[in-house]
Amino acid sequence: MAKEATTRYAVLGMLTLEPMTGYGLREAIAGTIGHFWHESFGQLYPALRALEAEGLVSTHPLGPRSREHRITDRGRAELRRWLGTPPSSAAAHRSELLLKVFFARHAEPGAVAGLVRAHRDTLVAARERYGGLEREIASDASPDGPHWLATVRHGIAMVDAGIAWSEETLRTLTAEGAR
Amino acid sequence: MAKEATTRYAVLGMLTLEPMTGYGLREAIAGTIGHFWHESFGQLYPALRALEAEGLVSTHPLGPRSREHRITDRGRAELRRWLGTPPSSAAAHRSELLLKVFFARHAEPGAVAGLVRAHRDTLVAARERYGGLEREIASDASPDGPHWLATVRHGIAMVDAGIAWSEETLRTLTAEGAR
DNA sequence: CGCTCATGTATCTGCCAGATACATTCTGTC
DNA sequence: GACAGAATGTATCTGGCAGATACATGAGCG
Numbered sequence: 001m002a003k004e005a006t007t008r009y010a011v012l013g014m015l016t017l018e019p020m021t022g023y024g025l026r027e028a029i030a031g032t033i034g035h036f037w038h039e040s041f042g043q044l045y046p047a048l049r050a051l052e053a054e055g056l057v058s059t060h061p062l063g064p065r066s067r068e069h070r071i072t073d074r075g076r077a078e079l080r081r082w083l084g085t086p087p088s089s090a091a092a093h094r095s096e097l098l099l100k101v102f103f104a105r106h107a108e109p110g111a112v113a114g115l116v117r118a119h120r121d122t123l124v125a126a127r128e129r130y131g132g133l134e135r136e137i138a139s140d141a142s143p144d145g146p147h148w149l150a151t152v153r154h155g156i157a158m159v160d161a162g163i164a165w166s167e168e169t170l171r172t173l174t175a176e177g178a179r
Numbered sequence: 180m181a182k183e184a185t186t187r188y189a190v191l192g193m194l195t196l197e198p199m200t201g202y203g204l205r206e207a208i209a210g211t212i213g214h215f216w217h218e219s220f221g222q223l224y225p226a227l228r229a230l231e232a233e234g235l236v237s238t239h240p241l242g243p244r245s246r247e248h249r250i251t252d253r254g255r256a257e258l259r260r261w262l263g264t265p266p267s268s269a270a271a272h273r274s275e276l277l278l279k280v281f282f283a284r285h286a287e288p289g290a291v292a293g294l295v296r297a298h299r300d301t302l303v304a305a306r307e308r309y310g311g312l313e314r315e316i317a318s319d320a321s322p323d324g325p326h327w328l329a330t331v332r333h334g335i336a337m338v339d340a341g342i343a344w345s346e347e348t349l350r351t352l353t354a355e356g357a358r
Numbered sequence: 359c360g361c362t363c364a365t366g367t368a369t370c371t372g373c374c375a376g377a378t379a380c381a382t383t384c385t386g387t388c
Numbered sequence: 389g390a391c392a393g394a395a396t397g398t399a400t401c402t403g404g405c406a407g408a409t410a411c412a413t414g415a416g417c418g
Contacts, residue, residue, distance in 0.1 A: 005404065006275055013282040023366045036277040040406055045368060065366060065413070076285065083286035086294060087275035093375080095215040096185055096266035098330045102212055103192040105323060106255065107262035115265060144284060150348045151277045154341075161340035162333075169329045184373065202397045219375055224399060244382065244397060272406080 004088065007043045008051060012079040015057065015071035017144075022048055022069070032148065035130070035155045051075070104173065113173040120166035127159045183267065186226045189216055191235060191258040194250035196323075200241065201227055201248070211327065214309070214334045230254070283352065292352040299345035306338045 014020065014028050022044050029039050048069055051057040056075035060068045071079075097119055104112035134152050137145055193199065193207050201223050208218050227248055230236040235254035239247045250258075276298055283291035309331055316328050 006273065006278070007405080010278060013278065013285070016282065016285055021366070022368095023364095027365095033278065033281055036274045038272045038406075040408095041366095041368070042370080042407075043405060063366095067367085079282065079285055080287060083279050083282055084290035084294075086297060087279065093217045094185065095333075098215040098333055099185070099189060099192065099212065100262050100266065101333075102323070102326050102330050103195065103258065103262055104326050106192070106195055106258055108259060111263035115263075118265060144281070146351055147281050147283050150351055151281050153347065154274075154277055154280075154344050157340040157344040158337060161336040165333050165336040168332065172325055172329055186374080200397065201399095202395095206396095217375075219377095220397095220399070221376075221401080222374060242382095242397095246398085 005047070007039060007047045008056075009079060009082045010037055010039060011044070011047055011051060011069075012056060012071055012075050012082075015069060016076070016079070019060075019068045019070040021062065021066055025069070033151065035133075036151060101169065101173075113170060116166055116169055116173065120163055120170070123159050123162045123166065127156065127163065130156045130159060184226070186218060186222045187230060187235075188258060188261045189218060190223065190226050190230060190248075191250055191254050191261075194236065194248060195255070195258070198239075198247045198249040200245055204248070212330065214312075215330060280348065280352075292349060295345055295348055295352065299342055299349070302338050302341045302345065306335065306342065309335045309338060 010029065010033070011025060014025055014032075017028065017032075020028060022041070025044060025048075026039060026041065029037060048057065048059075052059050052069075054074075056072055056078055058070045058072050060070065062068050097115060100107070100112050100115055130152055134149065134156065137149050137152060142148075189208065189212070190204060193204055193211075196207065196211075199207060201220070204223060204227075205218060205220065208216060227236065227238075231238050231248075233253075235251060235257050237249045237251050239249065241247050276294060279286070279291050279294055313328065313331050313335065316324055316331060321327075
């Protein structure tokens with residue numbers, strides 16, 4: 001069976017913060033849970049239509065080309081139900097970088113080491129963003145603050161571990177002939 | 180544009196180890212790079228057909244219902260090219276667990292903490308498997324050994340960081356009213 | 359006046375996971 | 389020796405999802 005659609009629940013959750021347009025949802029998702037969740041318009045608009053058809057979201061016109069979406073009581077109940085169900089697949093399924101590291105012996109000498117170096121630099125930049133975000137949230141007393149902090153700290157933990165792994169792997173790759 | 184198909188390169192890479200059938204490929208992938216890569220038959224068989232049509236893989240009948248696939252020189256060249264290109268999306272896009280942690284305020288009390296606990300237990304079990312795998316690879320002198328080790332150590336680094344995060348988050352969630 | 363950028367809605371392509379279906383061959387058990 | 393079930397093997401279908409693209413409007417700026 002195809003896995004349960006998760007876009008619906010990300011939308012329901014974001015609408016507990018405040019009513020929004022489709023475009024606003026996309027912005028809000030990128031701004032708050034963007035470090036571990038992504039939505040594209042190709043998912044959002046069909047999901048909003050489906051949620052409205054099920055009565056989990058209500059839609060109110062704002063202007064000629066603009067609609068505001070609001071979560072209903074049934075929507076809240078459905079969100080609460082889903083929040084208690086175990087995540088379907090916790091594992092990250094594919095890492096293109098690790099695939100390249102695994103087959104590095106067949107690459108141009110030094111090529112994969114360059115990719116790992118770039119990966120480390122990306123993580124270092126992400127680490128800075130996370131640090132700023134963490135300070136920002138910690139100094140703000142919103143009701144979702146502690147949970148938001150927990151998700152950011154997950155990002156920090158993963159990024160820190162990834163930076164350490166990159167350094168170690170670079171030593172391995174360069175030691176054995178600059179691969 | 181839709182992202183470049185990566186299944187092709189996982190297949191090409193695995194066929195550098197030895198020639199295999201479609202089924203054998205699936206087994207080999209699960210057994211060696213399964214901790215960070217997944218392939219389903221729905222991807223494998225079409226990919227093998229496409230690779231053969233492009234001359235990157237050659238196919239030889241083994242029995243009436245069995246075919247062996249072999250990487251060609253052009254296949255090796257194409258693999259080498261790809262190994263040098265930067266990974267298209269390094270970030271893990273969606274974490275259902277983090278989404279649930281973020282919206283935990285709207286769940287049944289204690290429900291999300293239970294999910295985090297289950298997540299930690301999964302990671303602890305994975306950590307044991309990784310440890311065994313690491314010892315196994317370290318004691319074996321295959322040419323791909325060091326690279327294989329690097330990918331396993333990535334798994335260990337992530338799992339260790341995840342376990343620490345789970346413990347910390349459980350303290351947060353239970354402290355504020357068993358959510 | 360034209361340029362760019364933000365806001366806003368919407369569709370299309372292609373990758374991919376998981377489920378399913380079916381045929382054959384090996385292995386253990388009674 | 390017969391039979392069940394697991395392993396081997398090929399193949400298709402459904403549906404979620406990312407990224408690209410298209411199009412329209414209004415605001416700020418040179």
